[in-house]
Amino acid sequence: TLEPHFTDCISRDLETFRCWWSPGSLHNLSTLGALKVFYLKKDSPSSEWKECPEYIHENRECFFDSNHTSVWITYCVQLRGQNITYFNEDDCFTVENIVRPDPPVSLNWTVLKISPSGLSYDVLVNWEPPPSADVGVGWMRIEYEIQYRERNATNWKALEKQPHTKQTIYGLQIGKEYEVHIRSRMQAFVKFGEFSDSIFIEVTEIPNKHGLVPFTLVVIFGIVGVLIVILLIVISWQQRLMMILLPPVPVPKIKGIDSEMLKKGKLGELNFLLNGGVLDGLQPYAKELYHEESWVEFIEMDKENEEGGDKVDNCNSDTQKLLGLPHRNIDGLRAISHPDDDSGQANCYDTDLPEHDTQMLIASMLPGQPENHQASLDAPASETGERPLIQTQIEGPQTWVNTDLYAQVSNVMPSGGVVLSPGQQPKIQENTTGSEREAQKGGKKSEDCEDNEGIEDWKKSEPQFQLLVVVPEGSGSTTKNNAQQTSTPPNSPVPGPGYQTIQPQPMETKPAAMTDGSQPTYILPESPQSQLFTPVADYTVVQELDMHHSLLLNPPPSHSPSMCQPQHPLKAPMPVGYITPDLLGNLVP
Amino acid sequence: SPVFVVLVCLAFCSRLSSMKAASICTNGQTGCHFISLANLFDRVIQHSARMHGISNDLHSEFELYFLPSKNQIGRVSHNCHTSTILTPNGKENAQRIAREELTEVILKLLVAWRDPLWHFHQDMAQHHEFNNFSSNKSLEMSDMVHELRKGVQKVVEKMQMLGIISPSIGNLGTPEALLASDSAEWRLMNDYDLLYCFRRDSNKIQHYLKILKCRIVPEHGC
Numbered sequence: 001t002l003e004p005h006f007t008d009c010i011s012r013d014l015e016t017f018r019c020w021w022s023p024g025s026l027h028n029l030s031t032l033g034a035l036k037v038f039y040l041k042k043d044s045p046s047s048e049w050k051e052c053p054e055y056i057h058e059n060r061e062c063f064f065d066s067n068h069t070s071v072w073i074t075y076c077v078q079l080r081g082q083n084i085t086y087f088n089e090d091d092c093f094t095v096e097n098i099v100r101p102d103p104p105v106s107l108n109w110t111v112l113k114i115s116p117s118g119l120s121y122d123v124l125v126n127w128e129p130p131p132s133a134d135v136g137v138g139w140m141r142i143e144y145e146i147q148y149r150e151r152n153a154t155n156w157k158a159l160e161k162q163p164h165t166k167q168t169i170y171g172l173q174i175g176k177e178y179e180v181h182i183r184s185r186m187q188a189f190v191k192f193g194e195f196s197d198s199i200f201i202e203v204t205e206i207p208n209k210h211g212l213v214p215f216t217l218v219v220i221f222g223i224v225g226v227l228i229v230i231l232l233i234v235i236s237w238q239q240r241l242m243m244i245l246l247p248p249v250p251v252p253k254i255k256g257i258d259s260e261m262l263k264k265g266k267l268g269e270l271n272f273l274l275n276g277g278v279l280d281g282l283q284p285y286a287k288e289l290y291h292e293e294s295w296v297e298f299i300e301m302d303k304e305n306e307e308g309g310d311k312v313d314n315c316n317s318d319t320q321k322l323l324g325l326p327h328r329n330i331d332g333l334r335a336i337s338h339p340d341d342d343s344g345q346a347n348c349y350d351t352d353l354p355e356h357d358t359q360m361l362i363a364s365m366l367p368g369q370p371e372n373h374q375a376s377l378d379a380p381a382s383e384t385g386e387r388p389l390i391q392t393q394i395e396g397p398q399t400w401v402n403t404d405l406y407a408q409v410s411n412v413m414p415s416g417g418v419v420l421s422p423g424q425q426p427k428i429q430e431n432t433t434g435s436e437r438e439a440q441k442g443g444k445k446s447e448d449c450e451d452n453e454g455i456e457d458w459k460k461s462e463p464q465f466q467l468l469v470v471v472p473e474g475s476g477s478t479t480k481n482n483a484q485q486t487s488t489p490p491n492s493p494v495p496g497p498g499y500q501t502i503q504p505q506p507m508e509t510k511p512a513a514m515t516d517g518s519q520p521t522y523i524l525p526e527s528p529q530s531q532l533f534t535p536v537a538d539y540t541v542v543q544e545l546d547m548h549h550s551l552l553l554n555p556p557p558s559h560s561p562s563m564c565q566p567q568h569p570l571k572a573p574m575p576v577g578y579i580t581p582d583l584l585g586n587l588v589p
Numbered sequence: 590s591p592v593f594v595v596l597v598c599l600a601f602c603s604r605l606s607s608m609k610a611a612s613i614c615t616n617g618q619t620g621c622h623f624i625s626l627a628n629l630f631d632r633v634i635q636h637s638a639r640m641h642g643i644s645n646d647l648h649s650e651f652e653l654y655f656l657p658s659k660n661q662i663g664r665v666s667h668n669c670h671t672s673t674i675l676t677p678n679g680k681e682n683a684q685r686i687a688r689e690e691l692t693e694v695i696l697k698l699l700v701a702w703r704d705p706l707w708h709f710h711q712d713m714a715q716h717h718e719f720n721n722f723s724s725n726k727s728l729e730m731s732d733m734v735h736e737l738r739k740g741v742q743k744v745v746e747k748m749q750m751l752g753i754i755s756p757s758i759g760n761l762g763t764p765e766a767l768l769a770s771d772s773a774e775w776r777l778m779n780d781y782d783l784l785y786c787f788r789r790d791s792n793k794i795q796h797y798l799k800i801l802k803c804r805i806v807p808e809h810g811c
Contacts, residue, residue: 015680043678070678071796072789074667096792136811138799139680141638188642188792 004035004079004086011099012193013132014140014186015066019052019077020059035079037062042074049078071095101142101184102130103196104165109180111203112168120173121203126166127182130193141187147195151177163187169201177202626747630802633740637798640733641791647726648784669786670774671701676793683800689754691804692745695797698790699738705775706731709783730787737794753805 002024011017023035037052039062052062062077074094078087104127112122125146133140143163147156159167172178178201185192411419624632674697677683683691710727749756778786803811 066679066681072676072793073678094789096789134680136803137680137684138803138811139683139796141795141799187638188645 004081005088006077006079006091009075009077009091009093009098011069011095012102012130013134014071014096014099015134016069017064017095017098019062019064021062021079022060035081038078038080039064040076040078041070042076043070069095096186097189098191099140099186099189100191100193101140101186102132103194104129104144104182104184105131105196107180107182107196107199109199109201114174114203118174118205120171123169123172123201124166125169125180125182125199127196129165130184133184142184143187144182144184145192146180146182148178148180148201151179151200161185172201172203174203174205626744626751626753627802627806627808629740629744629747630798630806633737633744634795634798634802636733636737636740637791637795640730640737641788641795643726643730643733644784644788644791647723647730648788650723651781651784667782667785668778669782669789670705670778671698671786671790674698674701677797680800683797684804688748688801688804689757691797691801692741692748692754695741695794695801696738696745698794699734699741701775702734702787702790703731703738705778705783706734706787708776709780712780741798748805 004024005022007020007022009017009019019037021035021037037055038049039052040049041047052064053068054063054065055061056063072094074092076087076089076092078085078091080086106128107125108127109123109125112124114121127144129135129142133142135142141163143161144165144167145161146159146167146169148159148169149156159169169178169180179198180201181195181198183192183195409418409420413419674694676694676698677686677691706727710724710731713724713727745754748754775783
């Protein structure tokens with residue numbers, strides 16, 4: 001059961017207040033006028049209950065005007081029936097505690113700013129304080145709370161309470177409609193008034209601005225891109241410009257000779273260098289010269305006249321030897337050997353050179369090369385580290401004078417001169433061809449200089465580089481490449497020192513035993529022993545191809561009489577083909 | 590944009606110059622900082638608003654330990670020791686009485702609450718059932734009453750200097766007034782009543798100051 005009670009008492013302006021009551025469900029006291037409102041104003045100890053100063057029966061409301069309203073004074077209200085008084089102590093209050101201000105009026109909004117992206121904007125909302133609240137006199141201090149939401153959303157978003165009559169809402173989205181309302185309350189109090197009527201905020205897209213922003217962005221990025229492209233072009237063209245303006249001129253680098261020195265006309269020193277003079281005084285100078293050019297092809301300065309060239313091979317003579325005739329194949333060789341690039345290689349066969357120019361010899365072999373060869377030769381199966389260097393006989397009646405066409409650079413002088421090993425000077429010319437000749441030679445030369453002692457000594461020396469080219473008998477399918485392959489005969493019965501005398505007959509089975517499956521061309525050694533004792537060059541000259549497509553190489557020079565001596569100059573630990581200058585004299589026949 | 594910078598500079602410099610020109614103080618005091626009466630009023634009004642806010646918070650906290658009442662009245666009738674001070678109970682009353690009376694009421698209230706609040710803070714610090722938050726607020730409240738009283742006295746001096754009000758008031762800071770306020774009535778109040786009463790009185794002070802300002806210097810934000 002519910003007895004009559006007060007539903008609420010509210011003041012809007014801190015000057016008046018109203019109270020509403022409800023009759024409850026008790027009995028038929030809903031008739032108007034049956035209930036009466038009495039109030040007590042505790043402003044003095046002797047205060048009394050008084051009846052409501054103003055009734056509004058339609059609303060069941062009791063209105064207290066400003067004359068009957070005192071702030072900061074406790075009021076108590078009660079309902080009285082005919083014989084019953086309904087009073088609740090909770091119905092005591094002070095006016096300032098029941099204040100709920102009216103909502104603000106005249107809500108308005110303006111767009112503050114639209115974001116550059118054109119997607120969001122800020123809005124400034126302004127309003128007027130409620131007219132009922134006397135803010136002007138300062139009687140009421142009101143603070144406001146704005147709430148907003150999207151049109152179809154359910155939850156309101158509230159901003160911070162603040163006492164001013166305007167506030168900015170940030171981050172609204174273009175194209176969406178927003179609903180905004182405001183409520184107010186007294187500062188430092190709890191109870192809010194009712195919400196104002198809602199206003200609706202909406203900002204639609206502005207196509208002009210929307211078009212401007214990306215346009216400017218496109219222009220900016222376009223300019224930046226063009227600048228980058230120009231930069232790249234300048235950078236790339238810069239290199240081209242460098243190439244055009246400063247092309248790399250091939251400068252002939254002469255070992256041991258400085259172009260500055262030539263300019264100065266110091267011919268004395270020039271001659272000195274050309275002679276390969278080994279003087280300690282010149283060593284540092286020369287070293288500095290080619291310190292950084294160790295792998296540059298050395299060009300040996302040659303003299304026009306063949307004089308004193310013990311250590312320097314004469315270009316002309318070599319050329320002639322190679323070709324057989326002094327000047328017969330010069331032209332041909334010129335065509336062959338004339339290099340297209342002008343990177344420092346001088347044409348040895350250029351007979352049009354003026355007299356004051358010197359002819360140059362290309363020495364391509366460098367001391368380090370034989371080791372490479374040995375490494376490549378290790379691939380085929382070899383039981384010994386030593387392989388007999390086998391050279392083919394020379395076909396064709398050719399007489400050779402002292403030096404060979406090729407000369408191996410055996411050493412580089414500190415002074416800048418190149419020591420060439422004149423090693424292979426084939427004196428024995430035989431006209432036999434084919435393996436029969438080789439067999440004969442093999443048998444013949446095997447008698448020569450079989451000095452085990454020498455062999456052992458030779459074996460004790462450093463691992464030798466040996467070129468073995470073997471030609472199988474009757475094998476038709478041989479290629480040039482096979483001739484270049486070198487391998488020791490896989491025959492196991494190797495004599496102690498590792499030196500082998502290759503017989504032609506077992507050779508037939510060898511191709512089958514070859515692991516690599518190819519049928520290399522075997523060339524029987526002529527006289528491996530004797531050749532071993534000779535300062536065999538690490539390379540030899542390919543004479544020509546015989547009918548079996550085997551390379552016929554120049555036979556090594558035979559220094560058999562001198563080489564058989566126990567005092568073998570090669571007993572000194574030195575690899576074959578490397579000749580020191582002091583030993584050079586011994587080798588030159 | 591350099592033009593904009595120059596304009597900003599000009600505006601700012603003009604402001605500074607105006608302030609500088611206004612720094613010429615009366616009474617020949619050197620180095621004093623000139624504040625207008627309206628500015629003074631604004632400061633004390635802000636101060637009183639803050640004081641009332643703190644008292645409201647403390648009262649709400651206290652109500653958690655008691656039964657929360659509907660209109661924050663409480664079941665026990667309150668007997669505030671400041672009930673003897675006659676205060677205008679409405680807007681018209683506050684506007685009707687003389688400025689000097691209104692000012693006096695304000696000062697009386699402020700003086701009356703200095704000691705009770707100080708003791709209240711001492712009690713709060715000793716009783717550890719209240720958290721530090723309440724203890725700090727009580728200390729702040731006590732300090733603010735003291736500060737506000739001094740501020741209002743400065744406003745009164747300025748008003749008297751400007752001839753707005755008669756110099757008959759202003760003796761409340763004297764030792765005689767202090768002795769008069771040192772009555773034992775406030776010791777009868779319990780903490781809850783004290784908070785309730787101070788909350789009410791701080792609200793009064795706030796409203797009275799606002800009314801006074803708009804009566805004396807109405808052109809500034811009234």
